[in-house]
Amino acid sequence: MARRFSVQRQTGFATIAIICFFALYLPIVVLVFYAFNSADSLSSFQGLSLRWFARAFENRQVIDASIRSLQIAGVAATAATIAATMAAIATTRTEPYRGLTLKYAFINQPLMVPEIVTAVALLIFFARIKIWTGYNGLGYLIAAHTAFCVPFAYLPIRARLENMDSTLEKAAADLYATPWNAFRYVTLPLLWPGILAGFMLAFVISLDDVVITEFVKSAGQDTLPTYMLGQIRRTITPEMNAISALFLLLSICVVIVFFVVNRKRV
Amino acid sequence: MAESNAVEIRDVVKVFGFGEFAFSAVDHASIAIRKNEFFTLLGPSGCGKTTLLRLIAGFEFPTSGEIILNGEDIGTMPPFKRPINTVFQSYALFPHMTVAENIGFGLTMLGRPKQEVRDRVAAMLKLVRMENLAGRRTSQISGGQQQRVALARALAPQPKVLLLDEPLSALDYKLRKDMQIELKRLQGETGITFIFVTHDQEEALTMSDRIAVMSAGKILQVDSPRAIYDAPADRFVADFIGETNFLSGRIGSVTDGIAHVDTAMAGRISATLPRDFVAEGDVTVVLRPEHAALCDADDPAACQTTGTLENIVYFGTDTHYHVRLGDGETQFMLREQNKPLQRQRFSVGDRVGILFEPNAARVLRN
Numbered sequence: 107m108a109r110r111f112s113v114q115r116q117t118g119f120a121t122i123a124i125i126c127f128f129a130l131y132l133p134i135v136v137l138v139f140y141a142f143n144s145a146d147s148l149s150s151f152q153g154l155s156l157r158w159f160a161r162a163f164e165n166r167q168v169i170d171a172s173i174r175s176l177q178i179a180g181v182a183a184t185a186a187t188i189a190a191t192m193a194a195i196a197t198t199r200t201e202p203y204r205g206l207t208l209k210y211a212f213i214n215q216p217l218m219v220p221e222i223v224t225a226v227a228l229l230i231f232f233a234r235i236k237i238w239t240g241y242n243g244l245g246y247l248i249a250a251h252t253a254f255c256v257p258f259a260y261l262p263i264r265a266r267l268e269n270m271d272s273t274l275e276k277a278a279a280d281l282y283a284t285p286w287n288a289f290r291y292v293t294l295p296l297l298w299p300g301i302l303a304g305f306m307l308a309f310v311i312s313l314d315d316v317v318i319t320e321f322v323k324s325a326g327q328d329t330l331p332t333y334m335l336g337q338i339r340r341t342i343t344p345e346m347n348a349i350s351a352l353f354l355l356l357s358i359c360v361v362i363v364f365f366v367v368n369r370k371r372v
Numbered sequence: 373m374a375e376s377n378a379v380e381i382r383d384v385v386k387v388f389g390f391g392e393f394a395f396s397a398v399d400h401a402s403i404a405i406r407k408n409e410f411f412t413l414l415g416p417s418g419c420g421k422t423t424l425l426r427l428i429a430g431f432e433f434p435t436s437g438e439i440i441l442n443g444e445d446i447g448t449m450p451p452f453k454r455p456i457n458t459v460f461q462s463y464a465l466f467p468h469m470t471v472a473e474n475i476g477f478g479l480t481m482l483g484r485p486k487q488e489v490r491d492r493v494a495a496m497l498k499l500v501r502m503e504n505l506a507g508r509r510t511s512q513i514s515g516g517q518q519q520r521v522a523l524a525r526a527l528a529p530q531p532k533v534l535l536l537d538e539p540l541s542a543l544d545y546k547l548r549k550d551m552q553i554e555l556k557r558l559q560g561e562t563g564i565t566f567i568f569v570t571h572d573q574e575e576a577l578t579m580s581d582r583i584a585v586m587s588a589g590k591i592l593q594v595d596s597p598r599a600i601y602d603a604p605a606d607r608f609v610a611d612f613i614g615e616t617n618f619l620s621g622r623i624g625s626v627t628d629g630i631a632h633v634d635t636a637m638a639g640r641i642s643a644t645l646p647r648d649f650v651a652e653g654d655v656t657v658v659l660r661p662e663h664a665a666l667c668d669a670d671d672p673a674a675c676q677t678t679g680t681l682e683n684i685v686y687f688g689t690d691t692h693y694h695v696r697l698g699d700g701e702t703q704f705m706l707r708e709q710n711k712p713l714q715r716q717r718f719s720v721g722d723r724v725g726i727l728f729e730p731n732a733a734r735v736l737r738n
Contacts, residue, residue: 276431277464279451281478282529288452291477295468 182251259304266300384437399589643733675725
């Protein structure tokens with residue numbers, strides 16, 4: 107009897123899958139494991155301990171960098187999500203017209219341009235503005251993060267809008283909802299999971315960024331990733347593992363929250 | 373005059389596309405739809421009936437012409453300002469709201485007090501017999517129930533006109549029959565003008581006070597179901613509504629409104645000439661299958677024409693006879709109602725005569 111082709115039944119499928127999973131997760135497992143190392147270095151494992159977590163929590167620089175990271179990610183992801191939502195509505199709730207594809211390309215441009223190019227460009231651009239205005243605050247980092255987060259927020263929101271029946275918005279208009287009310291009471295509640303997904307993605311991308319942050323930041327504006335990069339250049343202690351493990355925990359939490367919130371909705 | 377009309381469509385044109393790709397979905401359409409009327413737009417898919425409905429709803433704006441409601445041209449008014457509601461083909465119920473919230477949506481958007489909205493929703497639920505499902509999500513109810521919610525939602529704000537865009541097409545046969553009766557009842561009870569779009573001629577005939585038959589963006593005939601069926605204005609209407617025999621020929625003579633038409637397939641036949649019909653040239657005689665009967669071919673005085681009986685199809689309530697006419701090409705169909713303990717008078721292969729009254733057959737322009 108002829109069976110339908112299934113990639114799962116091909117020889118070697120399981121082996122390749124296992125290798126891939128090991129390559130992906132083994133280093134992370136090892137990293138987390140060594141975070142509990144009681145020794146002073148990563149070269150030997152001498153027993154379980156939470157001392158490096160305690161050390162990380164006592165480290166003023168780590169705490170400052172973490173707070174800075176969350177601030178930047180929070181503001182940038184919010185701004186990017188609002189911009190992305192507006193862009194997604196503008197590009198899906200319209201009849202196709204000449205130039206629409208060009209707009210898609212423009213919105214998604216940060217995905218295509220090498221990050222280092224954007225970083226150098228922003229460094230030069232912001233340097234000028236810093237001289238003119240004398241302002242040296244977090245605004246530059248937030249602006250830069252917002253810019254490269256927009257496409258990440260845009261993609262899930264647009265996908266959600268494209269799958270949404272646009273007759274619902276017509277029905278709302280038919281039932282005396284002004285364009286704003288139709289958006290407020292019909293589009294937005296139905297779009298919410300997409301907006302949330304976009305926000306989470308933007309948040310994580312911002313939290314994780316090294317290249318652009320490294321170029322744009324002023325002195326004393328280290329985010330957690332750039333701080334860790336700076337530390338690793340000197341000595342590597344299990345403190346880095348502990349911080350990474352906490353970072354990992356945070357991103358797992360974000361993903362879980364996302365799934366839980368999404369599951370409750372229709 | 374205008375007082376008795378709910379909506380008046382005046383010479384409306386809707387063109388889609390530009391330049392060489394432009395086509396008129398609605399082509400100089402004019403209709404006056406009366407108050408408290410069950411009005412149907414009937415036509416094959418792509419005839420422009422849904423576009424016309426969308427123009428009335430406000431989802432499209434006319435290229436030219438006027439749409440008059442309460443003596444005012446609403447052609448360019450956005451949908452949320454028009455006192456017109458729509459039942460969509462896909463129902464378009466809001467999936468994040470309960471049945472009651474869906475029904476109350478229009479009134480809430482109009483800014484009516486909460487208590488009034490609640491009372492009205494309760495009354496609507498009662499009207500469509502869904503009182504016990506008020507708190508359900510729209511995804512938790514059946515297709516027929518969704519249909520009722522869509523109706524209740526559109527009726528709740530008491531619109532001047534209710535538009536229905538093929539709302540029964542997604543239901544199965546039995547449910548569709550029930551909903552047809554339900555719709556008629558709702559229209560009678562609410563006194564709201566219904567404009568119903570369908571491609572199903574049977575649905576149109578059974579439900580409507582008046583029907584507009586459309587084809588290629590044009591309105592061909594506006595009349596009562598009986599008039600449309602018995603006196604179609606042209607060949608398209610005759611062909612689209614019900615089954616029809618077409619016999620083409622030339623008018624030989626006219627006496628007292630009855631034309632004697634010489635045809636190649638059936639010889640000289642007599643048919644009614646519609647008033648103000650210029651009796652000359654090539655014409656088509658149309659005749660419904662049930663308006664003709666079989667007769668004895670040997671009695672030429674009683675029969676209009678003769679042919680060979682090719683096929684007998686028994687349908688329970690009636691029997692269909694297919695007769696090959698004299699030219700050997702044209703097939704003529706007759707339908708006779710079955711009576712109890714009836715004996716089969718003819719059998720396949722017999723030479724038979726066809727009998728019909730001249731006032732059952734009509735002459736149409738080609």
